Amino acid sequence: MSLRSFSDPDTEFELLISEAGDRGDGHQVGEPYGIRCVYCGATIEIDGPDGHQTAIDDLPHATTCPQRDVVSQYYRDRFVR
Numbered sequence: 001m002s003l004r005s006f007s008d009p010d011t012e013f014e015l016l017i018s019e020a021g022d023r024g025d026g027h028q029v030g031e032p033y034g035i036r037c038v039y040c041g042a043t044i045e046i047d048g049p050d051g052h053q054t055a056i057d058d059l060p061h062a063t064t065c066p067q068r069d070v071v072s073q074y075y076r077d078r079f080v081r
């Protein structure tokens with residue numbers, strides 16, 4: 001089983017940045033509120049400044065997405081030893 005890390009240079013994700021500050025979820029303007037997979041377009045909201053480090057593990061990728069194997073370092077350390 002080969003898993004790639006969120007931080008590997010050959011993986012591509014896009015941080016969604018709050019622009020209006022009126023989303024009502026507590027995120028400030030310029031603060032990241034979500035992550036999008038650039039291949040299948042799946043998105044997930046993140047909870048706070050450090051949420052992006054583990055939110056990657058819950059991205060609902062399409063079944064054909066080439067980045068389905070990408071997980072966080074946290075996930076690898078915890079479940080893939």
Ligand SMILES: [Zn+2]
Pocket residue numbers: 037038039040041042061062065066067068
């Ligand atoms: Zn994907």
